[in-house]
Amino acid sequence: MSSEAPSFARRSHGWMGIKRGHRARPLEWIIEKGIQLVSYSAIVMVFLIFIFVSREAMPIFLGQMDSAAVRPALSVDEAMKLPKEDLRKYLDMTPDEFVKADAEVIKMLVDLRIESSANETTDKDAKLNTTQWSHLLGPYQWTGYTKPEYIWQPVGTIHKYNIVPLLVGSLKVSFVALAFALPLALGAAIYVSQLANPRTKEWLKPAIELLAGLPSVVLGFFAMIVMATFLQSVFGYATRLNAFLAGIALGLAVIPLVFTIAEDALSSVPRSYIQAALALGSSRWQAAYKIVLPAAIPGVFAAAVLGFGRALGETMIVLMTSSASILSWSVFDSARPITASIAAELAEAVFDGHHYRILFMLGTLLFAVTFSLNLIGDIVVHRLKRRLEGKA
Amino acid sequence: MNPHDLSEPLPAPARFKRGRFDMWAFLFTGATGACTYLIITILFVILGNIILNGHSNFTWRFLTGGADKGMYDPATAGVLPMIVGTASRIILMTIFVIPIGVITALYMTEYASSTSWHIRIIRGAVANLAGVPSIVFGLFGWGFFLNFIGQNMDEILHPGGASAVWGKPALVWASLTLAVMTLPVVVVATEEALKSIPQGLREGSLALGATKLQTVLRIVLPQAMPGILTGGILAISRAAGEVAPILFTGAVSYYPELPKLLTDPFMDLGYHVFILSTQSPNIEQTRPLLYATVMALLLLTFVLNIAAIIVRAQMRRKMRLLQ
Numbered sequence: 001m002s003s004e005a006p007s008f009a010r011r012s013h014g015w016m017g018i019k020r021g022h023r024a025r026p027l028e029w030i031i032e033k034g035i036q037l038v039s040y041s042a043i044v045m046v047f048l049i050f051i052f053v054s055r056e057a058m059p060i061f062l063g064q065m066d067s068a069a070v071r072p073a074l075s076v077d078e079a080m081k082l083p084k085e086d087l088r089k090y091l092d093m094t095p096d097e098f099v100k101a102d103a104e105v106i107k108m109l110v111d112l113r114i115e116s117s118a119n120e121t122t123d124k125d126a127k128l129n130t131t132q133w134s135h136l137l138g139p140y141q142w143t144g145y146t147k148p149e150y151i152w153q154p155v156g157t158i159h160k161y162n163i164v165p166l167l168v169g170s171l172k173v174s175f176v177a178l179a180f181a182l183p184l185a186l187g188a189a190i191y192v193s194q195l196a197n198p199r200t201k202e203w204l205k206p207a208i209e210l211l212a213g214l215p216s217v218v219l220g221f222f223a224m225i226v227m228a229t230f231l232q233s234v235f236g237y238a239t240r241l242n243a244f245l246a247g248i249a250l251g252l253a254v255i256p257l258v259f260t261i262a263e264d265a266l267s268s269v270p271r272s273y274i275q276a277a278l279a280l281g282s283s284r285w286q287a288a289y290k291i292v293l294p295a296a297i298p299g300v301f302a303a304a305v306l307g308f309g310r311a312l313g314e315t316m317i318v319l320m321t322s323s324a325s326i327l328s329w330s331v332f333d334s335a336r337p338i339t340a341s342i343a344a345e346l347a348e349a350v351f352d353g354h355h356y357r358i359l360f361m362l363g364t365l366l367f368a369v370t371f372s373l374n375l376i377g378d379i380v381v382h383r384l385k386r387r388l389e390g391k392a
Numbered sequence: 393m394n395p396h397d398l399s400e401p402l403p404a405p406a407r408f409k410r411g412r413f414d415m416w417a418f419l420f421t422g423a424t425g426a427c428t429y430l431i432i433t434i435l436f437v438i439l440g441n442i443i444l445n446g447h448s449n450f451t452w453r454f455l456t457g458g459a460d461k462g463m464y465d466p467a468t469a470g471v472l473p474m475i476v477g478t479a480s481r482i483i484l485m486t487i488f489v490i491p492i493g494v495i496t497a498l499y500m501t502e503y504a505s506s507t508s509w510h511i512r513i514i515r516g517a518v519a520n521l522a523g524v525p526s527i528v529f530g531l532f533g534w535g536f537f538l539n540f541i542g543q544n545m546d547e548i549l550h551p552g553g554a555s556a557v558w559g560k561p562a563l564v565w566a567s568l569t570l571a572v573m574t575l576p577v578v579v580v581a582t583e584e585a586l587k588s589i590p591q592g593l594r595e596g597s598l599a600l601g602a603t604k605l606q607t608v609l610r611i612v613l614p615q616a617m618p619g620i621l622t623g624g625i626l627a628i629s630r631a632a633g634e635v636a637p638i639l640f641t642g643a644v645s646y647y648p649e650l651p652k653l654l655t656d657p658f659m660d661l662g663y664h665v666f667i668l669s670t671q672s673p674n675i676e677q678t679r680p681l682l683y684a685t686v687m688a689l690l691l692l693t694f695v696l697n698i699a700a701i702i703v704r705a706q707m708r709r710k711m712r713l714l715q
Contacts, residue, residue, distance in 0.1 A: 028605045032503065036510075039499035041492050042517040042579070045572050046524075052535040053528060187427030195421050196428070204428060206701060211435050213697040215633020216526075217662045218686055221669050222438050225682070255431060285420040306523065313525025315636035316662075320670060339527045343639055346534075363531040367524065374523035378516070 053367055056360035065131040067159050067354040079110045125158045131354050136163050152325040152336070154345060154355045161358050165327040169243065169335035173318055174311035176247020176331055177254050181311075182304055184251075185258035189303075192259075193266040194274075194288040205263070212256035220320035223249030228321070235332075239323075243335035246321040250311050258307040261381070265299020266292055268388050295388070302380040309373035313366060315339040338362050442690060446683035454684055459659065460648040464672055466681045471688055476650045477563075477658030478692070481642065482628050484567035484654075485574065490624055492571075493578025494613075500579075501586040502608050522576035526636035533569030533641035538562075557655055564654040566642025573637055574627035581626060585619020585707070586612065618707040622700050629696035633689060635662040645671070661689045 059065045079087060087106070088098045090113075101109075125143050128135065139148035142160065153160040192204050227249060228240050237244070269292045277287035293300075318340045325336035342359050349355040449466055457470020496514065504511050542559035550557055589612060597607040635643070643663040651658040665685050672678040 025603065028603055031605055035495050035499050035503060038492060039496040039504075039510075039514060042496060042514055042521055042575060045575065046517045046520055048536055049524060049528065049532045049572075052540065053531050056531075056535050184427045184431055187424040188431055191421070191424035191428045195424060204432070207432050207435065208428070210694075210697065211431065213629060213693055214435075214438065215635075215662055215689060215693060217633060217635045217665050218442075218690060219438075221665050221682070221686055222441070224669055225679070226441055252434065259431075283414060283417050285417040289420060309523055313523075313527065315525065315527040315530075316666065320666065339525060339636075342527050342531065343636060346531075346640055360531060360535070363528050367528045370523055370525055370528075371520055374520050375516075377523075378519045 050364075050367065053360060054364045057357055057364045060131055060136075060354075060357045060361045063132065065354045065357055066129045067131045067161070075114070076107055076110050080107075128158075130159050130161050131358065136161055136358075138162075139164075150327045152341070154349070154358070159354065161354070163338075163358075163362065165325045166336060166338045166341050166362065168327055168329065169322070169325065170312055170337035170339070172243045172329065172331060172335050173246045173250060173322075173337050174308055176244055177250035177311040178304065178308055180248055180251035181254040181258055181307060185255045185303070185307075186262055186300060188255075189259050189262035189266055190288055190293065193263050194292055195284060208259050209256055211252065212260075214252075216253055216314060216316040217320075219249050219252055220317040223317065224320045237332040239332065239334050241321050241323050241334060242332050243322075244331045246318050246335065246337075247331065249317045249321055250314055253314055253317060254307045254311050257310050258303045261303035261306060261377075262296075262300050265296040265303070265381070265384060268299075268385060269295045270388060296384070298380045298384040302377040302384070305373050305380070306377040309370045309377070312337075312373075313339060313370050315343050319343045338366055342366075439690075442683060442686055445680070446687035449680040449684035450687050455688065458648060459646070463646065464668075464674070464678050464681070466678065469681055471661065471664065471685055473648060473650055473659045474661045474664045474685070475688065475692075477643070478632060478661045478689075480651055481563055481567045481570065481638070481658065481660070482632055484563065485570040485631055486624055486628060488568060488571035489574050489578055489627060490620070493575050493623065493627075494582050494620055496575075497579050497582035497586060498608060498613075501583055502604075502612065518576045518579050521572070522580075524573075526573065526634055527639075529569055529573045529637040530640050532572070533565055533637060537565040537568050538641060560655075561640065561642045561644065561657050562655040563642055563651050563658050566638040566658070569637045569641045570631045570634065573634070574631050577627040577630055578620075578623040581623025582616060582620050585616040585622070588619070588707075589615045618703055618710075622704045622707065625696050625700035625703065629693045629700065632693045632696065633662050635660070635666055638663065661685065661692065665689060 054061075079090065082090065084098075088095065130136075139150050139162070141148040142151065142158070150162045150164040151160040152162055152165045188208060192201055192208070196204060223245055224241070228245055231245055231248065232240055235244070273291050273295060274287045277291045278284070282290070318337045322336045322340045323334045325341065326333060328335075342363055345355065346359050349359060454470055455475065456472050457468070459469060459471070459473050462468040496518070500511055500514060538559055538561065542556070542562075542565065545558040546553060546556050593611055593615065594607055597611045598604070602610070638660060642657055643660040644657040645659075645663070645667045647657050647659050649656075665682065668678055668682045668685060669675075672682070
């Protein structure tokens with residue numbers, strides 16, 4: 001809505017947009033620039049989120065963390081042949097200490113290392129660095145297991161950080177949520193935008209949107225206390241808190257979002273389309289099903305994508321309805337999504353430790369995935385709006 | 393023949409109404425209608441269940457009692473510290489988010505041209521901020537506000553201090569995290585309000601010799617007040633129930649005193665619901681307490697939501713009269 005400068009005023013465009021009028025009112029110019037600066041804060045925030053979440057995870061991405069509980073001890077001769085920097089790291093000394101220590105002290109420390117290593121656990125797994133990508137993503141046959149497995153067990157002497165069970169948990173729960181929420185929300189969107197008479201529409205829409213006003217912790221509470229018992233008695237499965245329950249509860253949180261976006265897309269189809277269809281003798285449902293829905297299908301797709309992003313990122317519901325992190329594709333087994341792991345474990349993780357870093361790595365992953373999903377959804381919605389408004 | 397002569401019966405008009413029963417129309421309308429009413433039924437089942445089980449323990453003593461004697465005992469436990477904690481983090485958040493959100497919306501609608509790349513990037517950032525998972529905001533608040541700003545403030549303000557003053561979970565960090573989270577809500581609501589102001593008002597003001605800034609401050613902003621109010625209320629109702637962003641940045645499970653300083657930790661209604669339902673020593677015994685706490689939280693968010701709906705409806709009516 002900025003005013004278009006008439007051509008004769010072009011000359012007065014000065015440095016950084018200071019116009020003749022501004023020269024008389026420098027304060028106004030300063031305030032305008034201030035407004036512009038403040039308006040960039042949203043961009044700054046997105047950058048800061050990305051930088052400060054991924055900063056904590058950087059050592060994992062760069063492979064600089066070592067979670068091995070035991071490192072192999074070297075003999076004195078071997079240790080003395082090491083380059084100085086490696087020797088310092090081997091002895092866990094700061095540069096200052098290392099400079100002060102003479103050869104005798106270093107020999108003594110190497111001997112101490114050898115002695116202490118004799119008392120340490122003999123489990124071969126203790127020597128592994130489980131923060132490597134091969135251990136984060138690939139299966140491994142741990143001591144006492146008969147075959148290679150994916151295990152997330154961050155607490156204990158040997159930290160098992162395989163993130164595959166968490167990824168599967170997130171996907172499983174989100175797919176259940178979408179399978180439940182999409183048909184319902186879409187049906188409701190078609191009904192409210194096309195078929196309901198205007199009077200009922202007036203209260204139906206706010207009523208469904210009221211569902212969005214339910215805090216997620218309340219939905220989680222309801223799922224855990226009431227729905228868990230109800231669904232278990234209906235379906236008769238063994239695990240009380242499982243991915244199915246979490247998915248249904250999550251679906252309740254996704255419904256208002258999908259409904260709002262889909263209803264918006266369906267309502268933005270020009271009325272002339274519907275009137276033309278009705279004039280040609282179609283019924284209301286034929287117009288809705290054959291004209292409006294195909295015209296708005298990108299909006300429906302965007303609603304599904306954004307709903308999926310919301311389901312992946314929702315925390316409190318899955319935190320309250322999930323339990324053990326086991327790898328299983330069955331929806332009636334328990335699942336522990338990424339968000340639930342972060343929320344439950346960050347408080348107990350050692351600050352700057354490997355567990356802490358891996359949780360931030362998961363957060364970065366989550367941010368990147370939801371960011372791309374949102375971007376796709378927004379682009380689709382904008383294209384659709386522009387096409388329906390006849391601008392493109 | 394006289395066309396006005398009505399004694400002659402007119403030929404019957406062609407009947408447009410379908411004679412036969414349209415099975416598909418019936419099924420389609422029925423199915424979509426069933427979806428709609430199923431959603432609404434679920435909503436009412438949830439609300440009904442909470443009210444039925446929660447109303448008996450939802451007393452004045454419960455609302456004004458402290459948490460110091462028996463947090464898990466329905467006879468003595470109260471939620472005053474949680475209500476005060478939630479209210480203070482919301483009020484602080486509003487103070488942070490409203491100016492920034494309103495100024496962003498002002499720049500987008502009043503100053504920048506709607507096709508410039510500034511606007512596209514800001515709009516993209518706002519849309520993406522709205523979709524960032526709440527737990528990521530929690531991580532961000534922990535990494536940026538607590539560990540970066542808080543610890544640096546400690547080093548500058550209290551060098552050599554034994555315990556952290558700013559670099560620990562605190563009311564102010566939780567509020568700032570929530571302010572970042574709710575920024576898109578305020579921006580979108582304000583933008584909508586600004587766009588619905590007739591262009592003629594601005595032109596009239598400019599034609600009378602007002603500068604752009606005077607027009608914005610004295611004509612545009614007062615007109616947009618209801619919209620800004622709606623944005624604020626929506627942001628508050630969104631933030632009131634959020635727990636994930638404050639898990640690491642300020643909320644604690646037990647802190648019986650009311651928060652007095654910006655650096656105090658606090659108890660929170662939503663977080664307390666989580667604590668009561670997952671860490672209760674005896675879930676059957678604390679169930680009435682849990683339901684009453686949920687009811688308090690719902691009442692808070694719904695009152696705010698309904699206020700926003702009413703303000704918005706009045707604004708729309710006024711808009712219709714103006715145009």
